Amino acid sequence: MNNKVIIRRLPTGVPGLDDLLGGGLPEFSFNLLAGTPGSGKTTLAHQIMFSLARPDRRALFFTVLGEPPLKMLRYQQQFPFFDINKINHSIKFVNLAADLIGGNFDRVLARIDEEVQKFSPSLVFVDSFRSVVQSAKTMEAGAIGLQHFVQQLGMQMTSWQATTFLIGEYLAPEAESSAVFTVADGILWMSQLVHRDAMIRKIQVVKMRGQAQSPGVHTFRINDDGVEVFPRAMIKTNLPGDVVVTGDRRLSTGVTELDQMMGGGLPAGYSCLVVGPSGSGKTILATQFLAEGARIGEPGVVAAFEKSPNQLLSHQLNLMVERGEVGYINTRTLDLSIDEILHDLVTMITRMQAKRVVIDSLSGFELALASVFREDFREALYRMVAVLTGMGVTVMMTAELEDHYDFLRFSSYGNAFLADAIIMQRYVELAGEFKRVLSVVKVRGSAHSKAIRFFDIVGDDLQIGDATSDFQGILSNRPHNRQ
Template identity: 50%
Template sequence: MTDKVRLGMLSTGVPGLDILLGGGLTEFSFTLIAGAPGSGKTTLAHQIMFALANPQRRALFFTVLGEPPLKMLRYQQQFPFFDMDKVGPVVRYVNLADDLRAGHFDGVLERIMHEVEDFGPGLVFVDSFRSVVQTARGGNEGLTHLQHFIQELGSRMATWQATTFLIGEYTQADVEANPIITVADGMVALAQASDDNSMLRKIRIIKMRGQGHMTGAHTMRITDEGIRVYPRELPPLADDRLPGTQSDLQPRRIPTGVPGLDQLMLGGVPQGHALLVTGPTGIGKTVLGTRFLEAGVGLGEKGVAVFFEKGTARLRNAALARMAQEGSVAVVETRSLSLSVEELLDGILSAIDRTGATRVVIDSLSEFDLYLAPEARADLRQTVFRTLSALAKRGVTVLVTAGMDDSRPSLRTSPHELAFLADAVVAMRFAEVGGALRKFLMVVKVRGVDHSSELREYHITGSGIEVDERPVPYEGVLTGWPRS
């Protein structure tokens, strides 16, 4: 016989979790959901249960709480995944508290199997299994009884073709010396990480037999919709970056909405590129971002605007507010002070998929840094790299702004040495000329295509940004800009 047994896969119904698991849960598997109190174990179990339970695959949920399941259900039914119509015919709750107080594993196992035989479930949950374990008598005899109980429960559930979940308040140290982990087919560990007054929930797949799961700790949020997992992964390479494709062809040029800047770029931003616009506060970066979106709307394109401090109401920008109200531009805002890059990307990519947007403006990386969780803030370059890589895969053209001090005489084109991550860079700066503060810009780079290196003065008007047609003469240039 050379035919292999094919394992059935079950989708968990938890956004992002199937990616971590390597495609979903293995049918008829024995999975331990472990974590500290408040980490989201019971909510995760309920979300999986209601996603999978149906008349052909019914669910038994055993509780060993000292209080009736009614109190637990009162909170779980606040989530939209909770389907009250399934409770009874499809989902049955059984309280094992009285059986547990007898203090003998055989009685608990007998009750569980009686309910299984009576209801015929395809899903079985035991919450909290830690309470069952704590009834074990001390010494080698208690450990032997516990291990026998776990092995017997697992084998009987497999015989009944039930997918089983044990929920318990375990830490990594608890599990390493526990017989449960040797019997379990999979283990999902939940934790709450605290850093600089920020609290982030994390999820890890410690073990999952028969499939390639993702390792490492991944961000998890409990929202009004339920649990959402944000896998830490890089997207596949964009099509124009893959070998053997049309990478040698010149990409289409995208107008920025500022004709003078398009002229310096010799046609505009190459499609799918990321343009980094840097400069001090008040220099016009947000105005340029707005004109970029407005130019797209004028061509019938949709856009996405990502803001951290400035919402459309605070910008007092009539053009941007109008585009948002008309639905031409989707606005992604956040007020979280512990933002992960996965959550940011999820919001941006969801807006792109929802609207079909071809242009994205992120304003700005300087404010973005203030909202990041400490772990993401510690390596801002990796965070920016992952963000731009994911957007490049979608083929959208991105304009990213970044504030920076105008520190002459040295020339810096980006904060945190981020310029190398962008495909194109435009630097904007102030200068005192003739007793007045004036504005200048130059194109630092456009990857893969030619561009002008001229320094141009520009003006912010009611129509946007107007760039002078002639370069700044040599004798009038300020210290800190490269001389021709």
């Protein structure tokens, strides 16, 4: 016979976690939620339990904490996933503190098995082993008895017709030497990383038998709704159905003269970098790019990394946001991860079926990243651009550069190579006042104008004037080189 066993996958109810697990939790699996103290293991366990528990799928939660379950639940009740109506019906809490104080591990095992037999749960949670470890130090059985207890409990949990979770606080050396890690079907490792003034929570699927989990370490956050996981965006290439960027279709920037300078507009699916000094008009050009999309029925998304909504949203852009033509992501919160930022962008792009994305600006994007991620800013920027353009959207990014008169550069981060097109804005001094000039530095795979053109800002519009035929004469009036 060749009848393959089908293992049902249970949805965890934790945003983003099912994607990491490969579709959900295998039914009847024995899972270990491990990690450092305060990393969010108990909150994650409660969120999974309240999501899955129902009258025909009851959950039993054992706690070996010294405090009663009601005190623990006092804090868990603050999350919206908590349902008081499930307590003592679909969910039962059992406190093993009294059994543990007696110092007999066998008695604790017997009590757990007795409660399981009486309640017949489909889900079993045992939390947490920090108290057990501390108690073992004063017991006659000691560490050897504790190790035997954990191994026996793990074997018991694998034998029940239930999906089980063992919640433990481990350090890496302990994890490597623990036999329970061998018998577990699934292992979720949770941690919190403190780097300078930032604190980031991480989760990793170390092991998940029978299904392909998402590799690597991923970011998660505990917010007002509970745990939310931000799966690490993976760059996919050469897959069936992938968007192929040919450069044949062009998008208007909203400025006719600029479209002509770019050889007919910005190729769809390209990333465009608009660089220039402060006040040169980068955000205004980006707004016109979104406005042109709204005019022809192409929704857009703007992510603001340094300006507040009142500063960024001009009257024109505010109207587009109110009409639902442009989605707005306010990323003023610091200590974000690239996965969290990309998650918000991809979610809004998918929901709105957006075709245009504006990132304003890269300087603010770097600042918004938690300090631990700023060290890998180049890699983060590369991944973000690759994922967005891989979705087929056209990306316009702004970057502020100090205006130097003695040399040219196109990115303060050395990342100009990531852009398929570059538009440079500069100031020149002419007749005792500053004038704005613009040029198209690069459009990959396309002919473009090499001219340097004057431009000005009139209201909410960027207007390009004639070519500066005598531009060399203008530059001869520039200030001397500055140190």
